[in-house]
Amino acid sequence: MTRIRDLAAKDVGRGSEVLMTFSRRDLFHAARLFATGAARRALVVTGFYIPGASSPAAESDGPVGAVEIASALRAMGGDAWLVSDEWCAPVVSAAAAGDVPDDHVLISPAGAGFDEWLASVGRLVRERGIDSLVYIERVGPSRDGDPRNMRGVNISRWTAPLSRLTELGLRTIGVGDGGNEIGMGRIDSLPIEDVVDHGERIACTVPTERLIISGTSNWGGHALVCSMRVMGHPELDPLLGDSWHRGVLRRVADAGGLDGVTMLNTPTVDGLSEERYYEEIRALSGLAR
Template sequence: MTKAMQYSPSRQGDRQSGVSHAGLGGAAHHGGIGPAARIASWRWKPRVAHIQNAAAADVGRGSETMMTFARGDLFRAARWLKTGGHRAMVVTGFYIPQAEHPAAESDGPVGAIELCEALRAIGSDAWLVSDEPCEPIIRAGASPRLPEDHVAIAPADAQGFDEWIDAMHGLSDRNNIDTVIYIERVGPARDGNPRNMRGFDIDQWTAPLSRLTGLGLHVIGIGDGGNEIGMGRLDSMVIEDVVEHGERIACTVPADELIVSGTSNWGGHALVCAMYAMGCRRIAPLLDISWHQSVLADVARAGGLDGVTMRNTPTVDGLSEERYYRQIRMMSDIARGRC
């Protein structure tokens, strides 16, 4: 995939289909802990709910409304992850083929890398997963922060992808991976094809990573616009009613928990902040603004795009730096008990 590639609508059918979602059912929602510990965990719920409200701050896509239909999922997802010992694939990457210089957007990779670092810091493990069109941006953000063998890149062609997904089954079995976290990863809409917020079919540039749900693992979805993997947890009517082009773009793939946020990076940070609020103090460095600025700068230097302006700037979804980092700082302060 090169920068010279030009955008044209795809009509390649539904290679994104064939998605299943087994999940772990009730045990997953309980976070793998016993009844007494579950009851005790509810002492964290008010603070986590405050973090969830901050993450869902609306930037024009109806995130606050959509979040109300998944209220409590941030708490359940954080409780599942905080116990330690979990091994996760963290999947991200949203390619923008119609930009002047096509590349992956900056929303998603920052939050995904943050989650990988958080899990590794508490004694769990994580693999960052994306596809070839997004690879330059993903590796630029990950290379100083994750081992090279913990970054998995899926090929864009169908035959290569089938072989790759078989290899991921092996990786999952060998490493006892039990969780898949999707953050700002577009998934199949009702017609089987992934569509961006403008309603364009981008199947040609999008490996069907939603097929990882077929591994039968616990699935957490993080998104901001209705077209991301995990949004199938919501009634499609909600997305259709509050999101422009919602009837065309709404992703049909569900998750065990769904975190809806104003930007997906905010959703990733909300999950990290919720884990911190629940006692995971080793992830404290990730609450500092400087960490986020550093990763976003690396992503931008590699050509990462603002998903709204489609320009190569160290910004996210058309927001000013002041507005974007204000929400990051607010969630960190809530997690620390400062507000």
């Protein structure tokens, strides 16, 4: 478990190895929550919109990990609903296709309809016995209340306030890699300010009970699934092969998803070469096996 945690946190330029030390036990506790059956029904929230790209869309980091977590819970006999907003909907829905049922993809509206939508999700939580809320690569409010990307740009115009799902009283887990994601309020903002560019402006103030910090958020989602595999769930083996990950990432790219660093429509993540990205996926899966 420690080797999986440390490998997933491998730094790609945003200080993840340093930030992980402030929540070093959280991967274990998050995995145990699901692996032991203490919780098995979750809302999995993702989608990070890139408005400054030549063809604006959601980025590729986050949706792959979200679909993997949701698929893992379903494979273990639980259930999961993917949640995003209307700006990220094309990419998140494409990522889910074939792995998560269409009626398990919940898309929030913009503007005045959000409160009504949130109330409907609350009813679903009560009716279906949903017990957990997982955020993966979902930007949240910074110190001034506005969500900001890694460049320090305010993107509230293109971001529904999905941090308000924490009002539903569920167990919460966050997965992030840069300091501006929901969950990062779990740790003090000072280390984020020290190791992340624009950290003082972008650090998210919304905490989660457990926080998984990784080099890319998709690696963090994979680390969570690999950790559940370690805890005795061989039914998760189909999610360990890099062919599964390539398939989801290809669907993301086909739907217009963008590499969050290059802002290009390619089946890559955070500016990493395919070789580097999948090397990590294979290494984490190897530890799990």
